Amino acid sequence: MRKNWKNKLIGFLILLLPFSLTACKDKAEGEAAHAMEYTCPMHPQIVQDKPGSCPICGMDLVAKQSASAPAAAVSTDLNYLLQPANEIVVSSIRTTQPMQKQVENEVTLSGVVTYDTRRQYVIPARFGGRIEKLYVQFNYQPVRKGQKLYDIYSPELVTAQKELLYLLKNDPGNTALISGARQKLRLLGATEGQINQVARSGKESYTFSVYSPYNGYVLDPAVTVAPTASPVPATASSGSGDGMGGMGGGSASGTVASGPASPITNSQGFAVREGMYVTTGQSLLKVIDASQVWAEFNVASNVASQLKRGTPLSISFNQLPDETIQSSVHLVEPVYAAGENFAQVRALLPARGNPILIGQVITGRTTYSTGFSLWVPKEAVLDLGTQSVAFLKVNGVFKPTSVRVGQRADGQAEIVSGLKAEDVIAANAQFLVDSESFIRVADTNR
Incomplete structure (x- = not known):
């Protein structure tokens, strides 16, 4: 009798077990749903623990992703640029090979x-004095070599002329001193014609003309x-x-x-004007x-x-x-x-x-x-900003590989490293990039 009672109790508990598991599952789902938070896409400051509408704009609240939700991980290589489902499709696109050549x-x-x-x-002032007359009037005025620029009175120049005249009058046979006096006038800027004129006239000139030694256009030195x-x-x-x-x-x-x-x-x-005094070495004209x-x-x-x-x-x-x-x-x-x-x-x-x-x-x-090097069509190289990529064909499918690009000329790009002459690459690298493959990825380097 007692044994039958125990058997009945065990059978009853076995019958209740499925209902207990269902109840636990419903409770766990309820707690998970209760822990879910909802927010407004336009107003993220609105957060509720159940679905509803935003009190500001009336939009439906959406489930808020937990900060601890795992992100999709990706390796550090370039395989993320291709979707595995596309391998059969893209394997039939046009290909090309790097060529060793010289490009014009x-x-x-x-x-x-x-x-x-x-x-x-x-043109500097070779001696100090006063500008008596200025023969050039404005910037960019054409002048030729030998053209008169200005007349100047200089006590130093008058003294040098008197020294020459004194030697010519009182010691005409002293060629050394006379030659020295002539050289002094040359160094002060006098031309050979002016020196001969003084010697012939026997009289010093109190205004001395200065001539342009160059052809061109006259300017103020400050211009x-x-x-x-x-x-x-x-x-x-x-x-x-x-x-x-x-x-x-x-x-x-x-x-x-x-x-x-x-x-x-x-x-x-x-800047220089008639009547102005100038000093030795002062820049007067250009x-x-x-x-x-x-x-x-x-x-x-x-x-x-x-x-x-x-x-x-x-x-x-x-x-x-x-x-x-x-x-x-x-x-x-x-x-x-x-x-x-x-x-x-x-x-x-x-x-x-x-x-x-x-x-x-x-x-x-x-x-x-250019020198002899590997060249490919510029469309065969994809610039990602921090690196350049070409798609190498391996066993019927394309794999991205990093390349270093040098010069670009005549619609072609020079490959410095990353490819060999026998490699086969996609002729259009941009065609192989699936925009939806650029998803949020976890930083595997952290």
């Missing part, structure tokens, strides 16, 4: 016309004439002047390809010979490494596209400015007979041959 590349340079600084001359290139691209207004014979005239401003021109100061006239000018270009360092002295350069004028001058690279100068490394390339331009204006925007073109 054309370089286009933007620049500006500037003065040749080697042809800028300062800045040459536009300066800057590494930061900028555009200035174009301009041309008069009185320069096609060389920029009364204004040196212009459209500068790579930077604004330096301002011209005191451009209304000369003469610029504009028969030859410079073409200056700012280029990237990697391009400058391919340009050497003597490299042929074809220069055209943006305002006159049909006018072209053939020149060659005269100087390649490395420059560091505004945090940028670049180079300044200079070429010589004969100004006479050519439509050249100082500050004029110009375009230079030259070609060079």
Whole structure:
């Protein structure tokens, strides 16, 4: 009897077991649902423990993801760029192989016309005195060699003339002293004709004329004439002047390809005036010979490494596209400015007979041959910002591989490392990138 009772009790408990498990499961799900938080997509400050509507905008609340929810992990290699499901599809796209060859590349340079600084001359006062008459009146006035610039009264010069006249009158046979007196006048700036005139007349001149020793255009020494290139691209207004014979005239401003021109100061006239006293060594005037000018270009360092002295350069004028001058690279100068490394390339331009204006925007073109290296179509390389990727075909599927790219020329990219000549790669790397593969990933390096 007792044994039957125990058997009945065990059977009853077995029957209750499924109901107990169901109840525990429902309780766990209820607790999980109770722990879930809901928030508004537009107003994240609204957080509730059950579904509902946002009291601000009325939008339905959505489940808030827990901060401890695991993110999708990915390895540090580049396989995340391809979805496994696409391997069969993309394996039939067009392919190419790197080619070992030499590429002809054309370089286009933007620049500006500037003065040749080697042809800028300062005329100083060789002796102190007072300016009696000024024969040049304005900046950029053309002058020629031997043209009179100003008359000056100088007690020092009068004394030197009297010394020569005294020797010629009282000791004409003393050639050594007479030669020394003549040399003193030469060193003070007197010409041979002026010295002979004093000797013939037997009378000193109290006003002495000073002549230009150069051909060109006269300027005040304080005037800045040459536009300066800057590494930061900028555009200035174009301009041309008069009185320069096609060389920029009364204004040196212009459209500068790579930077604004330096301002011209005191451009209304000369600082020296008639009646002013000047001292020995004072800069009175400046003469610029504009028969030859410079073409200056700012280029990237990697391009400058391919340009050497003597490299042929074809220069055209943006305002006159049909006018072209053939020149060659005269100087390649490395420059560091505004945090940028670049180079300044200079070429010589004969100004006479050519439509050249100082500050004029110009375009230079030259070609060079690269060394023998591996080249692929530029579409075969995908730039990810921090690295470049090509897709290598292995066993019928494509695998991303990191490559280092050098020069780019004629629609092709130079492969410095990462590929071999026998490798087969996808001809269009962008086609293989699935945008949905860029998901939020865990940082496996932490």
